[in-house]
Amino acid sequence: MQELALVMAGGRLDAPEEQLVLLVKRAKSGDIAAFEEILERYERQVLGTALRLLGRNLEDAKDAAQQVFLRLHRGLRQLDENRQFESWLYRVTVNVCRDMLRVRIRKPALQLEGTEHRSYAPGAHEMMVRSEQMQLIYDALDTLSERERAALVLRDLEGIATKEVARILGTSEVTVRCHISSARVKIRKFVDRQSRRRL
Amino acid sequence: MNCAEFEERIALFVENDLYDAEMTAVERHLETCTDCREFAAGLRESQAMLRGLRREPLDDAIFADVRSQVIRRVSNVRPAPMWPKYAIAATLLVMLAAAALWRTRPAAPVGVPAVTATIGPGPALSASRTPAPVQAPQIAKTTGRHGRAKSRANANVTLARQNIRPSRPAHPRAVNAEPLVVKLLTNDPEVVIYWLVDQNGG
Numbered sequence: 001m002q003e004l005a006l007v008m009a010g011g012r013l014d015a016p017e018e019q020l021v022l023l024v025k026r027a028k029s030g031d032i033a034a035f036e037e038i039l040e041r042y043e044r045q046v047l048g049t050a051l052r053l054l055g056r057n058l059e060d061a062k063d064a065a066q067q068v069f070l071r072l073h074r075g076l077r078q079l080d081e082n083r084q085f086e087s088w089l090y091r092v093t094v095n096v097c098r099d100m101l102r103v104r105i106r107k108p109a110l111q112l113e114g115t116e117h118r119s120y121a122p123g124a125h126e127m128m129v130r131s132e133q134m135q136l137i138y139d140a141l142d143t144l145s146e147r148e149r150a151a152l153v154l155r156d157l158e159g160i161a162t163k164e165v166a167r168i169l170g171t172s173e174v175t176v177r178c179h180i181s182s183a184r185v186k187i188r189k190f191v192d193r194q195s196r197r198r199l
Numbered sequence: 200m201n202c203a204e205f206e207e208r209i210a211l212f213v214e215n216d217l218y219d220a221e222m223t224a225v226e227r228h229l230e231t232c233t234d235c236r237e238f239a240a241g242l243r244e245s246q247a248m249l250r251g252l253r254r255e256p257l258d259d260a261i262f263a264d265v266r267s268q269v270i271r272r273v274s275n276v277r278p279a280p281m282w283p284k285y286a287i288a289a290t291l292l293v294m295l296a297a298a299a300l301w302r303t304r305p306a307a308p309v310g311v312p313a314v315t316a317t318i319g320p321g322p323a324l325s326a327s328r329t330p331a332p333v334q335a336p337q338i339a340k341t342t343g344r345h346g347r348a349k350s351r352a353n354a355n356v357t358l359a360r361q362n363i364r365p366s367r368p369a370h371p372r373a374v375n376a377e378p379l380v381v382k383l384l385t386n387d388p389e390v391v392i393y394w395l396v397d398q399n400g401g
Contacts, residue, residue, distance in 0.1 A: 036270055043262045052252060062265050069269040133248050134255060140245075155216075156249055162216065177216065181207035188210070188238075188245040 020085060028076045035076075039069055045086070045158070046093050052153045053097040056138045060100060067096045090158070091168045094150050101146065140190040144183050147171075151179035152187075202235050209235060213242045 020041075026034035043065065050064035051057075071092055072079075079088070141149055147169070154165045155176070162180070166173040205228055211217045212225040229236050381394035 032270065032274055035273060036266065039266050039269060040262075043265060044257075047257065047262065047265060048255075051255075051257075058261065062261065062268075065265045066268050066272075069265075070272060073269075073273050130251065133251060137245075137248050137252055152249075156214070156246065157253055177211060178207075180216065181210040184210035184213075184242060184246065185206050187249060188242045191245045191248065192241055 024076070024079065024085065027073075028079070035073060038072075042086075042089055043069075046089060049090065049093045049153060049158060050097050052141070052157055053094065053149060054100065055142055056135075064093065064096045064100055068092050071096070087164060087168050090154065090160070091170075094154075094168065098146060098150075136191060136194055137187070139194075140187040143186055143190055145179075148179045148183035148186070151176050152183040155180050156184075202232060202238075205232075205235055206238065209239050210242055213239055213246060 020038075023034045023038050023041075027038060046068050047061055047065040050068070051061040054060045054064060068089065072089065079085075141152075144152065150169055151165055154160045154168060155162060160168070162176050163173050165180075166176045169176065205225065208217065208221060208225050209229075212222060215222075217225065229239060379396040381396055383392035383394060385392065
C-alpha cells in the first residue's frame with residue numbers, strides 16, 4: 001500500500017513545499033500566473049477525484065473541478081499556505097462533489113469514450129477488456145453509499161493514509177476503516193455477480 | 200468469529216490496512232478456511248481492477264479546458280476597490296470636525312427682537328443657498344431697517360426672529376439659539392418662501 005501511495009502521489013511529492021508556499025503567497029497577492037501554476041499542479045488530483053466520485057461523468061467532473069478552483073481562489077486570502085494544502089483541496093473536492101450529487105440528475109457519461117487508452121496504445125482486444133473492466137468498476141462504485149465511495153476513492157485511488165482520509169472527511173479513523181472495508185466487500189461481490197452473469 | 204464476520208477484516212487485510220495483531224488473526228483463519236481464501240483472492244482481483252482507474256487516461260485538452268475556464272473567470276474578478284473605505288473615513292472625519300466646531304461655536308445673541316429686512320438682488324437664488332451668509336451679528340445690524348432694493352429685485356426678503364425654542368436642546372448653549380426665519384416674497388404673490396436659518400451653524 002505504501003508503494004501504491006507513493007506512485008499515486010505522482011509528481012506532487014517531488015515539488016518542494018517551499019515552492020508551493022511561494023506560489024500561494026504570490027497568488028494571494030493577485031498573481032494570476034502563480035494561480036495558474038497551482039492549477040496545473042493540482043488539476044489532475046482534483047479532476048481525477050471528482051471523476052471517480054461523480055461516476056465517470058466528465059462534464060460534471062469538469063464543473064466540479066472548476067468550482068473547486070474558484071473556491072480556492074475565493075478562499076486564498078484566508079488560506080494558511082503552511083498548512084496541508086492538498087488535504088484542504090481534497091476536502092473541498094469531496095464537498096463540491098457531494099453537493100453536486102445531491103442536486104443533479106445524472107447525465108449519460110459519453111464524454112470519456114474518445115479519450116480512452118491513448119497513452120497505452122494496447123491491442124484492440126486488451127483495450128476493450130480494460131474499458132469493460134473500468135465500466136464494471138464504475139458501476140460497482142455506484143452501488144456504494146456516498147461516504148463509502150469517498151473513503152474508498154481517497155484511500156485506494158488517491159493512496160491517502162486512513163488517518164488523513166478521516167481528517168479530510170471530518171470523521172474518525174475507525175469509521176473510515178469501516179467504510180473502506182464494507183466498500184471493498186461490496187465491490188468484490190458486485191464484480192463477482194457480474195462475472196457470473198456473463199458466464 | 201465466523202467467516203461472515205471475517206469478511207470485512209479480510210477486506211482490510213488484502214491491502215495491509217490491519218494492525219499487526221489483527222493481521223495475525225486473519226492469517227491464521229485463512230490458513231484453515233478455503234472459502235475465506237477464495238474470498239481474499241477475489242478481493243485482490245477486484246482491488247486490482249479498482250486501481251486500474253488510476254491509469255484511466257485523460258486528455259490534456261480536458262485539463263486545459265478547465266484551466267482556461269477558471270483563469271477566465273478569475274481574471275474577471277477584480278479586487279474590491281479601496282475608495283469606499285477612504286470615502287467612509289473622510290465622511291467620518293468631516294462629521295467629527297463638524298461636531299468639534301459645534302461645541303466650540305460662540306454663543307448666539309440673546310433677546311434680539313423680531314426683525315425684518317429687505318435684501319436686494321437675487322433673493323430667489325439666495326433661497327436655495329446655504330444659510331451661512333446670514334450671520335447673527337449681521338442681523339443685529341439690520342434691525343429696524345426697511346426699504347426696497349436699489350437694483351432689480353425680484354423678491355422681498357423679510358427677516359424675523361421667531362419665538363421658536365427647541366424643546367430639548369442638544370447643547371446647553373443651544374438654549375439661547377433661536378432660529379431665524381427668512382421670508383422671501385417673490386413677484387408672484389402666491390409664492391412665498393420661508394428660509395429657516397439655524398444661527399448655530401447647524
